[in-house]
Amino acid sequence: MANGEVTVALLGGGTVGAQVARIIVENADDLAARIGAPLRLTGVAVRDLQKDRPGIPADLLTSDAAGLAASGADVVVELLGGIEPARELVGLALDAGSSVVSANKALMAQFGGELHDKAEANGVDLFYEAAVAGAIPLLRPLGDSLAGDRISRVLGIVNGTTNFILTKMTEAGADYDTTLAQAQALGYAEADPTADVGGLDAAAKAAILASLAFHTRVSMADVHCEGITEVTSADVAAASDMGYVIKLLALADLSDDGTGVSVRVHPTMVAESHPLAAVREAFNAVFVEADAAGEVMFYGQGAGGEPTASAVLGDLVTAARHRVTGSLGAAASTYNEVAILPIDDAVTAYYVNLDVEDVPGVLAAIAQVFADNGVSIAGVRQDGKGEDARLVVRTHAAREGAMSATLAALRDMGTVREIVGAMRVIDTPGVVA
Amino acid sequence: MANGEVTVALLGGGTVGAQVARIIVENADDLAARIGAPLRLTGVAVRDLQKDRPGIPADLLTSDAAGLAASGADVVVELLGGIEPARELVGLALDAGSSVVSANKALMAQFGGELHDKAEANGVDLFYEAAVAGAIPLLRPLGDSLAGDRISRVLGIVNGTTNFILTKMTEAGADYDTTLAQAQALGYAEADPTADVGGLDAAAKAAILASLAFHTRVSMADVHCEGITEVTSADVAAASDMGYVIKLLALADLSDDGTGVSVRVHPTMVAESHPLAAVREAFNAVFVEADAAGEVMFYGQGAGGEPTASAVLGDLVTAARHRVTGSLGAAASTYNEVAILPIDDAVTAYYVNLDVEDVPGVLAAIAQVFADNGVSIAGVRQDGKGEDARLVVRTHAAREGAMSATLAALRDMGTVREIVGAMRVIDTPGVVA
Numbered sequence: 001m002a003n004g005e006v007t008v009a010l011l012g013g014g015t016v017g018a019q020v021a022r023i024i025v026e027n028a029d030d031l032a033a034r035i036g037a038p039l040r041l042t043g044v045a046v047r048d049l050q051k052d053r054p055g056i057p058a059d060l061l062t063s064d065a066a067g068l069a070a071s072g073a074d075v076v077v078e079l080l081g082g083i084e085p086a087r088e089l090v091g092l093a094l095d096a097g098s099s100v101v102s103a104n105k106a107l108m109a110q111f112g113g114e115l116h117d118k119a120e121a122n123g124v125d126l127f128y129e130a131a132v133a134g135a136i137p138l139l140r141p142l143g144d145s146l147a148g149d150r151i152s153r154v155l156g157i158v159n160g161t162t163n164f165i166l167t168k169m170t171e172a173g174a175d176y177d178t179t180l181a182q183a184q185a186l187g188y189a190e191a192d193p194t195a196d197v198g199g200l201d202a203a204a205k206a207a208i209l210a211s212l213a214f215h216t217r218v219s220m221a222d223v224h225c226e227g228i229t230e231v232t233s234a235d236v237a238a239a240s241d242m243g244y245v246i247k248l249l250a251l252a253d254l255s256d257d258g259t260g261v262s263v264r265v266h267p268t269m270v271a272e273s274h275p276l277a278a279v280r281e282a283f284n285a286v287f288v289e290a291d292a293a294g295e296v297m298f299y300g301q302g303a304g305g306e307p308t309a310s311a312v313l314g315d316l317v318t319a320a321r322h323r324v325t326g327s328l329g330a331a332a333s334t335y336n337e338v339a340i341l342p343i344d345d346a347v348t349a350y351y352v353n354l355d356v357e358d359v360p361g362v363l364a365a366i367a368q369v370f371a372d373n374g375v376s377i378a379g380v381r382q383d384g385k386g387e388d389a390r391l392v393v394r395t396h397a398a399r400e401g402a403m404s405a406t407l408a409a410l411r412d413m414g415t416v417r418e419i420v421g422a423m424r425v426i427d428t429p430g431v432v433a
Numbered sequence: 434m435a436n437g438e439v440t441v442a443l444l445g446g447g448t449v450g451a452q453v454a455r456i457i458v459e460n461a462d463d464l465a466a467r468i469g470a471p472l473r474l475t476g477v478a479v480r481d482l483q484k485d486r487p488g489i490p491a492d493l494l495t496s497d498a499a500g501l502a503a504s505g506a507d508v509v510v511e512l513l514g515g516i517e518p519a520r521e522l523v524g525l526a527l528d529a530g531s532s533v534v535s536a537n538k539a540l541m542a543q544f545g546g547e548l549h550d551k552a553e554a555n556g557v558d559l560f561y562e563a564a565v566a567g568a569i570p571l572l573r574p575l576g577d578s579l580a581g582d583r584i585s586r587v588l589g590i591v592n593g594t595t596n597f598i599l600t601k602m603t604e605a606g607a608d609y610d611t612t613l614a615q616a617q618a619l620g621y622a623e624a625d626p627t628a629d630v631g632g633l634d635a636a637a638k639a640a641i642l643a644s645l646a647f648h649t650r651v652s653m654a655d656v657h658c659e660g661i662t663e664v665t666s667a668d669v670a671a672a673s674d675m676g677y678v679i680k681l682l683a684l685a686d687l688s689d690d691g692t693g694v695s696v697r698v699h700p701t702m703v704a705e706s707h708p709l710a711a712v713r714e715a716f717n718a719v720f721v722e723a724d725a726a727g728e729v730m731f732y733g734q735g736a737g738g739e740p741t742a743s744a745v746l747g748d749l750v751t752a753a754r755h756r757v758t759g760s761l762g763a764a765a766s767t768y769n770e771v772a773i774l775p776i777d778d779a780v781t782a783y784y785v786n787l788d789v790e791d792v793p794g795v796l797a798a799i800a801q802v803f804a805d806n807g808v809s810i811a812g813v814r815q816d817g818k819g820e821d822a823r824l825v826v827r828t829h830a831a832r833e834g835a836m837s838a839t840l841a842a843l844r845d846m847g848t849v850r851e852i853v854g855a856m857r858v859i860d861t862p863g864v865v866a
Binding site: 023136137275278279285290292293294297298299301306307309310311313314325326 | 708730734746759
């Protein structure tokens with residue numbers, strides 16, 4: 001910080017970059033009051049210098065991203081997305097002693113550990129609130145307000161596209177393909193929706209959330225990932241019959257002994273009275289269970305230029321304030337040695353819907369299969385007769401490994417015609433004063 | 434800060450104080466890592482030195498609260514509650530150069546402005562996350578993560594007792610008196626429930642939330658307050674018929690021209706698909722509408738020793754970290770000149786349920802009364818005939834003053850037998866990507 005001002009370099013001049021640049025200029029007085037010194041934009045790195053960029057002063061545009069990144073600005077804001085050249089440029093900025101604000105989910109999910117090390121070595125800040133759940137103030141509370149508490153579980157609806165699709169399937173009763181096409185027409189899903197519906201976007205965010213919640217290093221490769229492409233309207237109807245809605249959840253939980261963490265993304269039946277069930281359309285929410293704080297949920301818009309710009313601005317204000325007060329790097333996490341558990345060691349309750357032969361003893365035989373694999377049954381409902389006989393089983397929490405073995409054994413039974421549905425279940429939190 | 438440690442003085446040794454003392458001692462290493470220096474408890478001021486206080490080292494107990502408050506500890510934590518002597522002791526601590534963490538809602542609602550001035554004059558921190566909505570990280574995100582954004586409205590369910598009662602009335606269909614008695618038996622309501630059911634507790638929290646959201650000074654006397662004692666099971670049933678649930682909301686909103694803010698507490702019909710409708714039992718939530726961030730909600734436990742201790746610890750960690758890094762007072766709010774609007778200038782939609790004579794022209798006459806007062810009707814439903822004729826009117830947003838005049842005029846009409854119900858309404862937020 002020199003001349004009593006905080007210098008800011010922007011890498012990327014797209015939608016979010018233009019918003020951020022505009023707010024820095026338009027709200028200059030307000031931001032200066034909050035930070036304790038004025039912000040000065042020193043440059044905006046873009047690929048195409050010819051393109052018209054309303055809101056960004058033309059003389060600040062540069063195509064020399066590496067030069068700007070290494071220029072030693074107080075804060076470098078990275079809004080490029082993707083791994084390269086973002087990874088290299090953020091590295092240059094940190095090594096030049098700049099604090100970095102990034103909205104880059106992919107980068108932080110894959111190289112968060114490496115970049116945190118670099119930030120720590122250089123004694124600067126590295127913030128990325130916008131990388132998960134858009135404008136929801138989430139990462140700072142996780143690291144800050146809940147400091148001194150122990151988080152046991154994080155459950156998130158972190159992908160707007162899949163939540164939009166599942167909400168429409170639930171409320172309109174439509175099937176997956178129809179709803180996906182509708183979401184694409186409305187702009188809620190991409191032409192190639194794989195990253196969203198396959199759960200990969202949620203998995204990247206799960207890795208970041210788990211890293212912060214458990215002060216450990218989780219990268220995307222550690223996340224067990226199942227998308228929503230197999231969710232049928234029959235699953236949605238069955239969930240509704242039982243008082244549940246289906247949500248794609250990013251989950252991270254600590255094992256009972258506190259030595260391991262399981263991180264996964266999969267469709268989940270969530271009890272209708274659980275606060276996450278009320279998160280509709282493209283909204284996001286993250287539900288945190290902590291020892292002392294109890295249950296806490298953060299809800300808001302997950303995507304969009306304005307919310308993302310708002311989150312970037314929040315980080316920029318904090319990083320700039322730290323330059324003014326000299327309290328850089330104070331938020332760097334301490335790291336715990338927590339093992340990443342394989343999916344078989346995750347513990348969860350299940351719903352299983354079986355199409356069975358209506359013959360004497362079928363329930364006893366099926367119950368025996370669950371018992372043989374050490375899975376405890378919480379409840380059974382038998383519907384229909386003859387050709388239409390259905391058996392719906394709700395289990396208590398069990399190891400995933402035990403549950404997979406149970407499902408494999410059920411599939412081999414002559415009396416089981418088909419496993420119509422099998423899904424993990426989250427119940428309503430208990431009543432706490 | 435001396436000798437490389439951060440000294441902490443506790444005022445109050447009750448449930449929360451004992452929890453905080455215990456965590457400071459038991460989690461010493463973890464806290465030291467987060468803060469960058471160890472915490473050392475220098476004293477705990479209590480009224481009765483003889484009382485057994487497990488978790489608090491006996492040699493730290495003192496009955497000289499004023500001496501401890503003025504001892505110049507790095508951080509003074511005030512957990513006494515009530516106005517005096519808390520106000521005097523917090524003043525002594527701030528003047529001695531200590532940062533202060535308080536869980537005292539009444540004190541901050543009434544004397545927040547005075548104490549903020551003192552903190553600013555002394556260049557120290559004043560945090561009170563625990564004063565509103567228990568452990569929900571809320572005040573810091575409001576002041577911090579949403580910095581650089583403009584908040585337009587805050588809607589909160591901030592009183593667990595009334596939310597518990599309204600949830601039971603909704604889900605069990607019981608009347609108010611029966612449900613209050615049940616809440617008292619379960620410990621969710623006090624023997625004298627006035628502060629809760631009369632809305633005063635919520636009004637104090639509304640004042641604090643409004644102060645933070647709009648960077649202005651709102652004290653309890655500025656808050657228009659209506660409790661839940663007049664809510665009937667008929668209101669609850671009528672709300673349910675229309676797809677709404679009744680919640681006691683603390684509201685603060687900015688006028689369209691940005692020059693005034695209206696702060697109020699009253700029962701409100703909230704659309705079932707609004708995220709606040711899913712906040713059940715004794716849980717709390719605060720829903721924030723901001724220009725850039727859009728809609729954001731914070732949810733969690735509002736009361737209880739552990740959540741309160743967790744919130745106090747979070748503040749303590751931040752305040753202690755600031756002592757270590759020397760960035761004291763950085764979070765002090767800048768103040769805006771925003772007028773507090775009288776209740777007549779609040780703008781809200783209404784539901785009105787009228788018991789009317791079933792005679793020709795009654796609807797036209799009633800519609801004319803709304804029109805004469807400048808209240809626009811959004812929808813009308815006519816139920817029953819003859820003796821049982823009912824007219825349910827939903828208005829568009831209108832000034833409270835216009836609405837009061839409308840209700841007074843309706844009461845004077847010969848064809849209106851009774852105003853069965855009249856309540857403000859909050860609809861579901863629009864779908865945003």
